[in-house]
Amino acid sequence: MYTEKIIKPPSGYLTLVLFLILLAGGIYALSIESFLTGGIILAINFILVLPGLIIVNPNESKVLTLFGKYVGTVKSDGFFWVNPLTVKRKLSLRARNLNGQQLKVNDKMGNPIEIAAVIVWQVNETAKATFAVENYLQYVNIQSEAAVRHLANSFAYDNMEDESAEITLKDGAEKVSVLLEEELNERLSRAGIDVIEARISHLAYAQEIASAMLQRQQATAVIAARRLIVEGAVGMVEMALEKLSQKGIVELDEERKAAMVSNLLVVLCGDRHVQPVVNTGTLYN
Incomplete structure (x- = not known):
């Protein structure tokens, strides 16, 4: 239902030439007092020709809908002409950073810890990002926080708490990052989001037990x-x-x-x- 459809509209330069010709014809018709003809030409020019011109910048896209129906997405950068009756929504395809806030959660052993993650993501499927979720930016923030919380609940902070643990939040940074990236891709695929990289940026015991844990480590x-x-x-x-x-x-x-x-x-x-x-x-x- 939300499968992305990439379209390649015609060049906008030929349409721009047509616009200028019609503009000149309308002005000429008005100059010779042919007001009806000039008015019709100018109306066609400004209502049907000019609104269809679009500019797509590099790493951007235009999502087109016609009377509530998804028409397609223009991903090629350049100057184009599309159906002037379509609604055009700009969607960035650039990679973005999400610097997550520090969350206070419990690890697998029930110890309160502080954890935060940095996530690099970008829109992969524009149709899903536009129509499958209400607000894809808010969706990324909420689902990323949920994924980080689930990750913290799944592993112990270090081997002192769980000596048999093969992966811990503190010592298994690479494996933890891979697992976080996989879960984020699974959660955000509904919105057409591709996670490029995800890493833990902050990890520490919560303040109420930090002093006791430091003494234990010493x-x-x-x-x-x-x-x-x-x-x-x-x-x-x-x-x-x-x-x-x-x-x-x-x-x-x-x-x-x-x-x-x-x-x-x-x-x-x-x-x-x-x-x-x-x-x-x-x-x-």
Whole structure:
């Protein structure tokens, strides 16, 4: 019902020449006092010829309707003449940016987050954009917001909330953008809109939980760093005991080994400089 029909009307330059000829003929008829003939010629010229001239700029189109019926769309840029009784609606085909506002929604795990997206789109089918929806600009804004909200509800913010998640809003930027673009194309196809690109432009926890989540991230980072330090320290202690045993520098019983391991771990894992203590006696007194 709303299939786009592209038409190629005749050039407007020949019609412009005809307009000038009729204009000259009407003026001549009036000059020789043939008012009826001159009036008819001028009426035909200004009512049937001149209104049919249209100019289509690059990346623009003219949607034509005649007595409520869709006639076709002129997409070629240039100077043309069409049926003067048609209603002509200009529709831009240029790519447009939609900088979405920041939305406060809940992610998959129920955490309140702030999210926004930048969408690049353009009109692909002029008939659908004109007749299938009431206002295609408003339709793009509302459906884009709905798509971003649905996307945020479908995934967790990061893997701290859902460790088994393959895609998260924070770490899966490319995959999330692809999914958002696919959903937008599906939603906006009714209005003849083609989404060129869609990307998340803003993503953060909502203010009421941002401080707590920051502390959690910092604690996670500290734990990860400590785990790495401990793994490295244990490896170094193991290497030290192995080297001492291989070279036979000193014979250590189990108690001395335990004391040495304890001291080395304190030195290697401590977050402050260690103050050495010289023991002038023995381990047993």
